[in-house]
Amino acid sequence: MSFIRRIVLASLAAAALFGLAAPALANHAEPAGANGERVDDAARLALFVERRAGATTFRALDTFGRAASYRSDREGLNRLYHVTWTILNQGDFEAATEWNDRLAAGARAQRDDRYIDIAHLNALTIRYDQGETGVSAQMAQMATSGRDWFVRAHAARLTALGLMDRGRIGEGLEVLARAEADIPDHDPFAATARAGIWEVAGMGLKDLNDVQGAATAFRKFEIDYSNPAYPRPDFDSLYNLTMMAVQVGDHRRAAVYYDAHHRLAQRAGLTTLSIYDASLCATVANARAEPRAVLACLAPFGEDLGEAAYLAAETLPLRAIARARTGDLTGARRDLAALRRLQDEAAIQSEVNHVEAEVLFAEGRSEEAYRLLRAHMLESETDAARSFSTGIHQVTGNMQQQLTERRSQLETARSNTRLQQIVIGIGVIFLLSAGATVAWLWRQAAQLRAARRRAEEANRAKSEFLANMSHEIRTPLNGVVSMADALARRELDAQEHEMVDLIRSSGATLERLLSDILDSAKIESGQVAIEPVAFDLEQTVGDVAALWRVKAEDKHVALEVDFDGALAGHVEGDAVRLRQVLTNLVSNALKFTSEGAVRLTVSSAPDGRVQFRVSDTGLGFDGDTKSRIFGRFQQADGSITRRFGGTGLGLTISAALVELMGGTLDCDSTPGEGSTFWFDIPLPAADAPAAPVEAEATTADVAAAPLRILLADDHPANRKVVEIMLSATAMEMVAVENGAEALDAFVDGGFDVVLMDMQMPVMDGLTATRKIREHEATLGLARTPVLMLTANAMAEHVEAGRFAGADGHVTKPVTLASLFAAISNALDVEAREAA
Numbered sequence: 001m002s003f004i005r006r007i008v009l010a011s012l013a014a015a016a017l018f019g020l021a022a023p024a025l026a027n028h029a030e031p032a033g034a035n036g037e038r039v040d041d042a043a044r045l046a047l048f049v050e051r052r053a054g055a056t057t058f059r060a061l062d063t064f065g066r067a068a069s070y071r072s073d074r075e076g077l078n079r080l081y082h083v084t085w086t087i088l089n090q091g092d093f094e095a096a097t098e099w100n101d102r103l104a105a106g107a108r109a110q111r112d113d114r115y116i117d118i119a120h121l122n123a124l125t126i127r128y129d130q131g132e133t134g135v136s137a138q139m140a141q142m143a144t145s146g147r148d149w150f151v152r153a154h155a156a157r158l159t160a161l162g163l164m165d166r167g168r169i170g171e172g173l174e175v176l177a178r179a180e181a182d183i184p185d186h187d188p189f190a191a192t193a194r195a196g197i198w199e200v201a202g203m204g205l206k207d208l209n210d211v212q213g214a215a216t217a218f219r220k221f222e223i224d225y226s227n228p229a230y231p232r233p234d235f236d237s238l239y240n241l242t243m244m245a246v247q248v249g250d251h252r253r254a255a256v257y258y259d260a261h262h263r264l265a266q267r268a269g270l271t272t273l274s275i276y277d278a279s280l281c282a283t284v285a286n287a288r289a290e291p292r293a294v295l296a297c298l299a300p301f302g303e304d305l306g307e308a309a310y311l312a313a314e315t316l317p318l319r320a321i322a323r324a325r326t327g328d329l330t331g332a333r334r335d336l337a338a339l340r341r342l343q344d345e346a347a348i349q350s351e352v353n354h355v356e357a358e359v360l361f362a363e364g365r366s367e368e369a370y371r372l373l374r375a376h377m378l379e380s381e382t383d384a385a386r387s388f389s390t391g392i393h394q395v396t397g398n399m400q401q402q403l404t405e406r407r408s409q410l411e412t413a414r415s416n417t418r419l420q421q422i423v424i425g426i427g428v429i430f431l432l433s434a435g436a437t438v439a440w441l442w443r444q445a446a447q448l449r450a451a452r453r454r455a456e457e458a459n460r461a462k463s464e465f466l467a468n469m470s471h472e473i474r475t476p477l478n479g480v481v482s483m484a485d486a487l488a489r490r491e492l493d494a495q496e497h498e499m500v501d502l503i504r505s506s507g508a509t510l511e512r513l514l515s516d517i518l519d520s521a522k523i524e525s526g527q528v529a530i531e532p533v534a535f536d537l538e539q540t541v542g543d544v545a546a547l548w549r550v551k552a553e554d555k556h557v558a559l560e561v562d563f564d565g566a567l568a569g570h571v572e573g574d575a576v577r578l579r580q581v582l583t584n585l586v587s588n589a590l591k592f593t594s595e596g597a598v599r600l601t602v603s604s605a606p607d608g609r610v611q612f613r614v615s616d617t618g619l620g621f622d623g624d625t626k627s628r629i630f631g632r633f634q635q636a637d638g639s640i641t642r643r644f645g646g647t648g649l650g651l652t653i654s655a656a657l658v659e660l661m662g663g664t665l666d667c668d669s670t671p672g673e674g675s676t677f678w679f680d681i682p683l684p685a686a687d688a689p690a691a692p693v694e695a696e697a698t699t700a701d702v703a704a705a706p707l708r709i710l711l712a713d714d715h716p717a718n719r720k721v722v723e724i725m726l727s728a729t730a731m732e733m734v735a736v737e738n739g740a741e742a743l744d745a746f747v748d749g750g751f752d753v754v755l756m757d758m759q760m761p762v763m764d765g766l767t768a769t770r771k772i773r774e775h776e777a778t779l780g781l782a783r784t785p786v787l788m789l790t791a792n793a794m795a796e797h798v799e800a801g802r803f804a805g806a807d808g809h810v811t812k813p814v815t816l817a818s819l820f821a822a823i824s825n826a827l828d829v830e831a832r833e834a835a
Helices: 003-017 040-054 059-067 072-090 091-108 113-129 131-144 149-165 169-181 190-207 213-225 235-248 253-266 271-287 291-301 306-323 329-346 352-362 367-416 416-488 494-524 538-552 574-589 625-630 640-643 650-660 699-704 716-727 739-748 765-779 794-805 816-834
Strands: 533-536 557-563 570-573 595-607 609-616 666-670 673-681 708-712 732-736 754-758 786-790 807-809
Touching: 040 213, 040 235, 059 072, 059 091, 059 794, 072 091, 072 190, 072 538, 091 113, 113 131, 113 149, 131 149, 131 595, 149 169, 149 416, 169 190, 213 235, 213 352, 213 533, 235 271, 235 739, 253 271, 291 306, 291 699, 291 765, 306 329, 306 352, 329 352, 352 367, 367 625, 416 650, 538 557, 538 574, 538 595, 574 595, 574 609, 574 673, 625 673, 699 816, 708 716, 708 739, 716 732, 716 816, 732 739, 739 754, 739 765, 754 765, 754 816, 765 786, 765 794, 786 794, 786 816, 794 807, 807 816
Parallel strands: 557 595, 708 732, 708 754, 754 786, 786 807
Antiparallel strands: 533 570, 595 609, 609 673, 666 673
């Protein structure tokens, strides 16, 4: 049987072991290429990877990771895991260690055992990649005994990589198959785990020369299971596809894939990627029998290979052979000697015999060269056959084990035939009863599963509906609030001012209602993250009191603050969410108190915690009411909404936010005597943040500046709102209806600021912003401030805008003050960066 035939059989065996009997894209028609040829999975995948990696940068990945560091949920930890692994795959061990340390610190802070173990596995991987191969035993142990399926899946991919490094590809694929079967189907992080499994499976199938199987595996990693919301500037799959094309002798494809890899490596500007790109360049040139091109690929790294020395085992043979073929026998002998030393010192397999044979050919010593080359080919074929045999053995071994178990079952069945005949009557009755019971239980379980699935789908649909409705309502509300704000700035008589104030007050109430509903939906779907920063606690508490003091005085109710002096100074916590909770509690207390006082007390608690108490002398409530008031849309009784207003969401949101901040909101009350709500949360002492740089331009300065503004918004009312706002200023506005028109207008030039809506037809605002930044970079233009002016108010929308290249986020409904403040801030930032 030929060597190629053995490769094919081994490849099919490994594919069968891992469940790759048929390519995932086999039923899809293959599109034609530029010359009419059919484009297969590997070509489609290469095109996808180049587009995906080219749409972002490693700088964006760094920004993504820094934002994740401020989250305090499992999603934030998973994002840090993504950043760590992406950086590690580029061979930047120092940066990968820094990101992994952040992941470990975040996991410890959240007491998340899963990601504590993940960070430990990443640390083992970094040690392994730097030559400490002994840690593979720890990885293998965690692959089977890890305390979490996600941990076991990550450990399995690392264990499989180690096995494949040692040529035990079949064993590696079997480890991956077991891990893949252990992943639950509907877990929110299942796709992350499967992406990692299929990435390594593709590497194993590549080593078996299974081109179609490897392309399918890489496609699952790149497309099916990767999260498109995570920035992916890496392009390792292009490296693997190039190497695979070289292995099977498809030099044309290898050159196409390498060209894509080279474009992305140049764009990334990372030293490690440049080194791998040079090695890949030399590999492709060697396969095409272009020795001078090989030398040109490796020339930038010098004689000792410099920063590329860690790839000497791969690059020295290529350079030595190229030197021999171009007549540089001295250089070839020098590389051969270095390769021998490397083989002896590192105890690695190398191409010494092959290289020496090439040198002997160049020296005219053909007979010696043939002997060495024959020995090298025999050794290579034997090693490959042994490796593929191992893969086949995994499959045949499993089959043999199944046959043995089946044979044992048949023998047992024969020996028990008589006993079965004796008890068959009893057995039939028992089986009928058991069958009926099992069927009933199965139906009940199926109904429960279906009910849970419907509940989850309904909950998800409800949250999406609330978020969408918030967006849709904010758009017309923008016209109401903005126009009322503009009218309030004009010369009106007393009655007209009263009418405008009523419109503004109603708009503010409606906006607060929307914010409460949106907060409730975000909390329920786990999308709210605590963002700790250093802030002045006494000032924050004072601001809350000042906000409600006027209302308290209008009701002739005293609003008192009792602040513990020991807490003066800065603490670390989420000032925004703390202010939101205190505002809700003080607002509620004032709402239900018609006489007496509302007291806000802030005092020290053990272990660096701070206790907050809001007491009132109001209506109070009984124990039955207490059991309901923290529920969504619940109030003490049905008449409260009519008498006092409100949605019944404030306490629900407050309780959830307090829990996210590390505490529990509780209360006590006596009807007719008042209520007390309290909670304590960790707020450790912190250094004061650096004083912000004073803005050079004030809002008034911006209004007087002759700026040229480009506005992109598909809603006519929104365009009219901004037009009216800017009509009394020195600014000139150009309005367009979608991102494509905005990009065309921007390319024509002459704009000082861009106001960009997010959701538009033809081209959305995020895409348009990215293309604006690409245009600036291509032509070397100065950065023009871009502000997202949108009804999308959630944190991920702000983050998406920043990743796209926006300088700020203004949420509708917008007022003149908020719009000018955002423009002023963006212009000031650009001015400082330019300086």
